[in-house]
Amino acid sequence: MRLVSKTSQYVVMSLFAVIFLAPLVWMVSASLRPEAKVLSVPPQFLPTDAQWDNYRQVFELIPVFLWNSVKLAGLNVVGILIVASMAGYAFARLRFAGRDAAFMVLLATSIIPGIAYLIPQYIVFRQIGWVDTQYPLWVPKVLTPVFATFLMRQSFLTIPQELEDAGKIDGASTFGIYWRIMLPQTKPALAAIGVFTFLESWNDLFGPLIYINSENLQTLPVALAQFQGEYFTQISLLMCGATVSVVPVIVVFLFAQRYFIQGITMTGMKG
Amino acid sequence: MAEAPIPNHQPEIRRARRKANLVGWLFISPIVVGVVAFQFFPILVSIGASLTDWNGISAPKFVGLRNFTELFGNDPLFIQTFKNTIYFTLASIPLTIGIGLVLALLCARPIRGVAFFRTAYFAPYVTNVVAIGFVWFWFFQPDNGVVNGLLDQVGIPGPQWLSSSTWAMPAVIMVSVWQGIGYPMIILLAGLQGLPAEYFESAKIDGAGAFQRLRFITLPLLTPHFLFLLITQFITSFQVFGLIYVMTKGGPGHATSVYIFNIYQNAFGFGKVGYASAMAWILFAVIAAVTFLQWKFQKRWVFYS
Numbered sequence: 392m393r394l395v396s397k398t399s400q401y402v403v404m405s406l407f408a409v410i411f412l413a414p415l416v417w418m419v420s421a422s423l424r425p426e427a428k429v430l431s432v433p434p435q436f437l438p439t440d441a442q443w444d445n446y447r448q449v450f451e452l453i454p455v456f457l458w459n460s461v462k463l464a465g466l467n468v469v470g471i472l473i474v475a476s477m478a479g480y481a482f483a484r485l486r487f488a489g490r491d492a493a494f495m496v497l498l499a500t501s502i503i504p505g506i507a508y509l510i511p512q513y514i515v516f517r518q519i520g521w522v523d524t525q526y527p528l529w530v531p532k533v534l535t536p537v538f539a540t541f542l543m544r545q546s547f548l549t550i551p552q553e554l555e556d557a558g559k560i561d562g563a564s565t566f567g568i569y570w571r572i573m574l575p576q577t578k579p580a581l582a583a584i585g586v587f588t589f590l591e592s593w594n595d596l597f598g599p600l601i602y603i604n605s606e607n608l609q610t611l612p613v614a615l616a617q618f619q620g621e622y623f624t625q626i627s628l629l630m631c632g633a634t635v636s637v638v639p640v641i642v643v644f645l646f647a648q649r650y651f652i653q654g655i656t657m658t659g660m661k662g
Numbered sequence: 663m664a665e666a667p668i669p670n671h672q673p674e675i676r677r678a679r680r681k682a683n684l685v686g687w688l689f690i691s692p693i694v695v696g697v698v699a700f701q702f703f704p705i706l707v708s709i710g711a712s713l714t715d716w717n718g719i720s721a722p723k724f725v726g727l728r729n730f731t732e733l734f735g736n737d738p739l740f741i742q743t744f745k746n747t748i749y750f751t752l753a754s755i756p757l758t759i760g761i762g763l764v765l766a767l768l769c770a771r772p773i774r775g776v777a778f779f780r781t782a783y784f785a786p787y788v789t790n791v792v793a794i795g796f797v798w799f800w801f802f803q804p805d806n807g808v809v810n811g812l813l814d815q816v817g818i819p820g821p822q823w824l825s826s827s828t829w830a831m832p833a834v835i836m837v838s839v840w841q842g843i844g845y846p847m848i849i850l851l852a853g854l855q856g857l858p859a860e861y862f863e864s865a866k867i868d869g870a871g872a873f874q875r876l877r878f879i880t881l882p883l884l885t886p887h888f889l890f891l892l893i894t895q896f897i898t899s900f901q902v903f904g905l906i907y908v909m910t911k912g913g914p915g916h917a918t919s920v921y922i923f924n925i926y927q928n929a930f931g932f933g934k935v936g937y938a939s940a941m942a943w944i945l946f947a948v949i950a951a952v953t954f955l956q957w958k959f960q961k962r963w964v965f966y967s
Contacts, residue, residue, distance in 0.1 A: 397773060400771065401766060401773075403768065404769075406766070407765060410777055410840070411782050411783050411785060411843075412782050412785065413793070414786075414798065414801065414840075415785060415786070415789065415797075418793065418796075418797045421800075430800060431806075434806050452684055473692075473695070474693055474696070476694045476929070477689045477690070477693075478689060478692070478693040481686050485682065485685065486682060486686070486732075487682050487684075487686025487687060488679075488683045488686075489683075489687075490686060493690060493694065496696055496697075500705075502788075502950070503701070503902060503946060504945055504946050504949060505920060506901070506942065506945065507708045507942040507945075507946060508700070508701050508704035508705050508708060509704075510704075510708060510711070510929045510938055511703075511705075511707035511802075512704045513718075513929070514718045515707075515937065518719070531696065531700040533696070534692055534693065534695065534696025534697075535693065535696040535700050536696065537692065537693070553825070565685050569689070573852055591867075592790055593790065594789075595910075596789040596791055596792065596903070596904045596907065596966035597903065597904070598908075601926075601930050604812075608936045612790040612793065613792065615792050615793070615796070616792045616907075629796060630796070630797075630864070633792065633795075635790065635792065636790055636793055637793050639788065640788050640789065641788070641810065642779075644784075645781070647786075648781065650730055651788075652848055655845065655848050655852075656848065656849065656852040
């Protein structure tokens with residue numbers, strides 16, 4: 392006997408699905424409504440006579456924000472994959488003095504809450520003229536991927552020694568072994584880190600909020616929050632912007648869900 | 663491996679070892695430079711700053727522990743944001759883990775369409791807080807919002823939500839739970855899928871019902887996952903910021919002003935860098951202490967098979 396029958400399980404699961412999806416559906420449908428009908432009583436979840444013109448108006452405003460989001464996500468993903476895979480490879484497969492101590496020290500830094508170093512970081516960046524530039528939104532992140540390094544190390548540890556030995560016999564350099572032989576073996580971990588980094592960069596609020604003042608440098612989600620009174624004066628247009636800010640993430644998530652979930656469970660529970 | 667007794671090879675070995683050290687450190691140099699420059703150094707500055715009166719521009723003035731005594735003795739707003747954060751944390755942790763468990767149990771059964779449901783429950787987790795905050799901000803409008811519209815249809819007069827100092831925090835907690843549930847769900851789902859089937863079969867043979875199997879086999883076997891979630895959820899909920907910033911900006915009054923929001927305002931709004939740094943280190947102490955206690959008391963209830 393099961394605790395619940397299949398039918399009642401479907402009913403319960405569908406109810407939950409409505410709770411989790413309805414606000415997102417409402418966002419899309421509100422983005423397509425005429426402004427006067429956005430907040431109707433009783434509430435409507437499906438659009439009638441779709442106002443595609445809302446999107447035309449919004450796309451006159453947001454390409455620059457969209458590009459900033461894409462650019463920063465790209466810089467973070469590529470940078471973190473390179474830095475973390477190099478360090479992860481060294482910590483897993485190379486022998487050198489101070490290796491384990493250095494790894495422990497890196498892990499130890501991750502217990503300090505980010506806010507403790509974000510404040511002095513801000514002051515230093517202000518001193519060197521990095522406030523109101525996009526450098527603080529990728530340079531410090533790309534150079535401190537402690538978590539991703541940990542994941543890459545785990546992944547490199549699982550590769551059989553014979554592969555590496557074969558490379559050595561062929562006379563490949565250490566960098567050649569890492570780049571051509573070992574790195575292709577860690578694709579699942581690279582994919583997981585890539586998806587994580589993309590989402591984190593895309594959804595970041597705190598960084599763009601404190602560093603960016605110029606509108607032409609702002610990311611899409613934060614631009615919506617910062618300029619809502621100035622440019623996105625109507626709720627329907629705000630919802631268009633919100634929808635556009637969510638779609639890339641949902642697309643990436645749908646295609647890479649497997650790696651994303653793998654990443655969460657890998658980092659979460661080991662054994 | 664230091665005293666290899668082959669004297670004529672020693673220089674070669676030493677050279678090889680020096681090269682290996684150099685190559686290893688070259689591989690880790692980007693992250694080492696980064697962590698030193700962007701974390702270690704700022705951490706040291708932050709520790710120092712917490713003992714000063716400093717606006718981040720002019721020279722810091724050493725004040726000893728005055729920031730700390732001021733915070734606990736003479737700053738009612740700090741105490742209130744501390745309490746608000748505890749309220750937020752204590753309400754959201756059991757809700758996220760509890761509902762996350764229900765969803766994980768539902769999704770663990772291999773039925774048709776389960777992937778769709780899992781994705782649906784997880785979708786808010788990957789959605790940015792600005793979009794989510796906006797949607798729920800309008801949902802919670804007292805007169806023409808969706809939430810009160812639905813309550814109205816079942817005959818319940820809805821409260822003022824985000825403009826009520828009583829109901830703003832519950833509203834924010836609801837949204838946070840709604841958004842965050844995907845994470846515990848995935849962790850617990852992975853845990854459920856890793857449980858050894860033999861236990862359940864022998865329990866079935868012994869005549870244990872579905873509820874008994876859940877109570878006496880599934881839940882005890884998941885306790886390591888619950889411990890992990892308690893620790894991580896505490897750390898993240900105690901540092902909630904985004905939703906609060908988008909939905910209420912800490913208001914009405916200071917009803918939803920939480921710890922990180924208070925630090926944010928002091929450091930980046932009022933330029934009280936020393937004061938905000940002191941708050942950051944109190945935060946660190948709280949998180950470290952609670953994590954330590956959770957770790958220490960796990961023997962009482964966590965079951966390792």
